[in-house]
Amino acid sequence: MRSCAPASTAGSSPAREPASPGLRAQFPALAETDAVYLDSASTTQKPLPVIHAVRGYHESRTANAGRGSYPWASRLTAEIEDVRARMARFVGAESDEIVFTGGATAGLNAVTLAWGLTNLGDGDEILYSPRDHASNVYPWLHLRQLLSGFGRTVRLVPYRVNAMGEADIDDIAAKITPRTRLITVGHLHHVFGALTTLEELRGHIDPRIALCFDCSQSGGHLPVDVAELHADFAVFAAHKMFGAPGTGVLYCRRQRHGELSPFLPGGNSAVTVDDSGLRAGAMPRLLEGGTHNIAGILALGAALRVLNEFGMDAVAAHNRALTIALIAGLRRVRGLEFTPGPAYAPCETGYGIVSFTLAGISATDLGFVLSEFGFLVRAGAHCVPDGEPDADSVRVSTHIYNTFDEIDRFTECVATIAEEVG
Numbered sequence: 001m002r003s004c005a006p007a008s009t010a011g012s013s014p015a016r017e018p019a020s021p022g023l024r025a026q027f028p029a030l031a032e033t034d035a036v037y038l039d040s041a042s043t044t045q046k047p048l049p050v051i052h053a054v055r056g057y058h059e060s061r062t063a064n065a066g067r068g069s070y071p072w073a074s075r076l077t078a079e080i081e082d083v084r085a086r087m088a089r090f091v092g093a094e095s096d097e098i099v100f101t102g103g104a105t106a107g108l109n110a111v112t113l114a115w116g117l118t119n120l121g122d123g124d125e126i127l128y129s130p131r132d133h134a135s136n137v138y139p140w141l142h143l144r145q146l147l148s149g150f151g152r153t154v155r156l157v158p159y160r161v162n163a164m165g166e167a168d169i170d171d172i173a174a175k176i177t178p179r180t181r182l183i184t185v186g187h188l189h190h191v192f193g194a195l196t197t198l199e200e201l202r203g204h205i206d207p208r209i210a211l212c213f214d215c216s217q218s219g220g221h222l223p224v225d226v227a228e229l230h231a232d233f234a235v236f237a238a239h240k241m242f243g244a245p246g247t248g249v250l251y252c253r254r255q256r257h258g259e260l261s262p263f264l265p266g267g268n269s270a271v272t273v274d275d276s277g278l279r280a281g282a283m284p285r286l287l288e289g290g291t292h293n294i295a296g297i298l299a300l301g302a303a304l305r306v307l308n309e310f311g312m313d314a315v316a317a318h319n320r321a322l323t324i325a326l327i328a329g330l331r332r333v334r335g336l337e338f339t340p341g342p343a344y345a346p347c348e349t350g351y352g353i354v355s356f357t358l359a360g361i362s363a364t365d366l367g368f369v370l371s372e373f374g375f376l377v378r379a380g381a382h383c384v385p386d387g388e389p390d391a392d393s394v395r396v397s398t399h400i401y402n403t404f405d406e407i408d409r410f411t412e413c414v415a416t417i418a419e420e421v422g
């Protein structure tokens with residue numbers, strides 16, 4: 001187990017204080033409701049600086065970036081590059097390794113199309129988890145289908161998830177062959193709430209095998225360092241880290257830049273044309289094209305400032321403490337069964353996501369009943385590909401703005417519903 005001290009040394013009850021006083025006032029949507037928002041894994045609430053960034057772009061000196069030379073435009077060009085540099089620092093990367101995308105899904109599709117299409121040969125293999133988010137499964141299925149049209153057969157080799165919800169490292173290790181070209185993992189699983197870092201494999205596998213991390217759930221929730229992860233590719237969803245929807249980031253390790261082909265060739269992308277066709281230019285614009293989501297990128301910049309002010313260690317510690325309290329409260333509920341995840345860990349751990357089912361009521365109905373009591377959670381299949389187990393559950397997810405009182409009231413409400421349906 002990683003990132004998980006035994007309960008005896010972790011202390012039996014983590015501090016039950018809000019991360020910082022007055023913090024909730026920064027999230028206006030929370031101030032105007034009595035509802036308890038426990039769905040931050042779907043999207044986070046937006047702090048005032050993010051709201052102001054989106055509004056400010058549309059309200060004053062609106063221009064396109066990367067084009068005009070007049071001050072409104074050149075200021076925006078500089079701001080976008082500043083956000084790129086700050087995002088790079090936020091995840092331990094260099095600016096030219098940071099590509100702005102339309103989201104995590106777009107980032108993963110960029111990896112499959114800009115890297116996979118040109119680098120995978122007949123008989124090559126990719127290791128993946130069919131229980132990951134569809135955005136980290138379907139792009140690989142799509143790539144296999146596209147390549148088969150070119151007469152190349154790529155094998156998608158599934159690996160298992162263990163009871164704690166982590167990728168089963170022994171299973172991955174056993175399935176690596178000389179034809180393995182890439183391993184893709186969900187860094188923090190969106191249903192199970194478990195962390196997979198692949199650290200056990202480092203130094204033991206062929207360094208040419210590319211590692212791809214879906215950091216949609218970990219970005220903005222705990223410190224993420226792509227260099228520490230030895231990631232070749234990593235994707236982030238800005239809207240899950242206080243930013244706006246429709247914005248994301250693809251990290252692409254510099255050593256892989258020579259293997260990339262253009263992703264969105266067009267205006268504003270780094271390609272040139274000669275007699276032989278398109279020539280790939282420099283990263284990161286090799287994988288970008290067209291007008292950036294300027295408002296979204298500025299919002300991400302504001303979100304990064306807010307996250308840095310809170311401090312990622314403090315965010316992670318608060319989510320961990322809330323998760324431990326949540327698991328302890330739910331353990332007392334009769335008929336409740338946790339999906340794989342930190343509830344089965346041998347020591348107290350947690351990253352702000354817990355999922356479960358309750359005997360006598362479907363997850364969808366339970367989600368509906370909970371919303372009637374003012375608790376906003378996600379219920380259903382959670383974008384896990386069709387046919388996978390645990391595809392129907394209630395997911396509770398927290399962030400820095402959630403309180404212990406909310407967790408206590410939530411677990412009491414689940415206990416009351418359990419008594420009614422039991």
Ligand SMILES: Cc1ncc(COP(=O)(O)O)c(C=O)c1O
Binds near residue numbers: 041102104189237
């Ligand atoms: C693990 C995971 N990957 C990918 C995505 C897709 O992110 P986006 O909405 O930015 O495309 C999500 C969003 O729910 C997710 O939870």
